[in-house]
Amino acid sequence: MMGKQLHTIISREIIKPSNPTPSNLNTYNLSEIDIIAGKAYLPLVFFYPNNLNCSLLTAQEKARVLKKSLSQTLTRYYPFAGRLSTHLAPYIDCNDEGVVFLEATIDSELDAFKLISEHDENHLDASFADDMVCYNSPHNVSLVGVQLNHFVCGGVALAVSMSHIIGDSCTLASFMTHWASVAADYGLVDHKSVLLPLNPFFIHSPRSNSILPDSSAVINQDLISNYVMRTFVFPNSKLSDLKNKVVAAGSINNPTRVEVLTSLLHKTALLAAATNNSGCFKPSYLFIMVDIRNKLVEKLPQNTAGNFASFMMVPTRDKSETSLSMLVGEIKKHKLQMEGVQSVKHAAENLISSMSKLGNEALYACTSSCGFPFNKVDFGWGKPVATAFALRSAGKNGFVLMDTPEDDGIQAQVILEKQDMEVFENDMEMLSFCQMNNV
Incomplete structure (x- = not known):
């Protein structure tokens, strides 16, 4: 290194x-x-x-x-x-x-x-x-x-x-x-x-009575240092194979690349955590960020500036619920429930309500930037050969998905606890669908 x-x-x-x-x-x-x-x-x-x-x-x-x-x-x-x-x-x-x-x-x-x-x-x-x-x-x-x-x-x-x-x-x-x-x-x-x-x-919002959260507390560097990030690349040809595998295993119709890849990453991470916990499976929630501009009753244009995102909370309570077809099915079900958001205020209330229900479950976050034109940002000297989010300081389990520079696949930045990553990056099913960039 x-x-x-x-x-x-x-x-x-x-x-x-x-x-x-x-x-x-x-x-x-x-x-x-x-x-x-x-x-x-x-x-x-x-x-x-x-x-x-x-x-x-x-x-x-x-x-x-x-x-x-x-x-x-x-x-x-x-x-x-x-x-x-x-x-x-x-x-x-x-x-x-x-x-x-x-x-x-x-x-x-x-x-x-x-x-x-x-x-x-x-x-x-x-x-x-x-x-x-x-x-x-x-x-x-x-x-x-x-x-x-x-x-x-x-x-x-x-x-x-x-x-x-x-x-x-x-x-x-x-x-x-x-x-x-x-x-x-x-x-x-x-x-x-x-x-x-x-x-x-x-959009000119009315003045809120809320105040911003105080984030001035010292960040726990020991917690952050226990997490590592790796980048994996999943070619479209392999993602097509993954979609076919999901369709063949259940009643899922037309799964998207992002749905099947998110499910594969989440499944692999859950099983890695169980392996490091003497085989004991811990219930979890998968937080998936969702752009709600086109899900509001009064839809907003994509160039609307601000935060117009909510998240789906997809539960996995038992190891028996970690099959790819079940995970994709749960994601699709929760996605349908996101349609018809009444207003930004209602979306905020739903976020707060969802967060209040959390207990001791393991939490994983997934954000997809697929479809956003980050790889086409050209200042006059060509498109970028790569883009990447800085994730280390997040200090939590998660996946960030982006289109590859040539739009021929999806790049996944994965952040997990060190011991879980050691198992995750050697998972044969996951590796069969990706190419990993090695130093």
């Missing part, structure tokens, strides 16, 4: 919107779901190699394009450049104070860094501005942080971290797509030649 590469910060700047936010938009009230989302970050890094398009620009020119286009993008995503009025306030002052933008050099080749990052859960953290990989603190005032990392080979890693207070993965995807389109436009003679995405749609 290779050692850590040296990150050296070479510049720090605050990027402000290119135009001031109108006075009538100076206050952005958080919705009830925003408040529940709390002060976690969504930290995502994009890897761009030094290909022909990338090499046409110097490191300084790439940074200039990114900063200029970010400034313009922030005029549309104006709450992102704001600040929480107080540490616990349920609204944002849209005061245009800006977004932190750091540049760093990494004493490594991009490919070597990316490869070790797939196995070393500590490795990505230094790629993000101001340690924005876990929870916001009173000392970290920016709602969005950007760090442009330059590799010795000329490639770059753009690490973007967005506070969960201001949006979910769908919001982050819309923001990145908009920013990249503006940046690509700057590299062209005719600035009208790139069709920009739709401007974000902001």
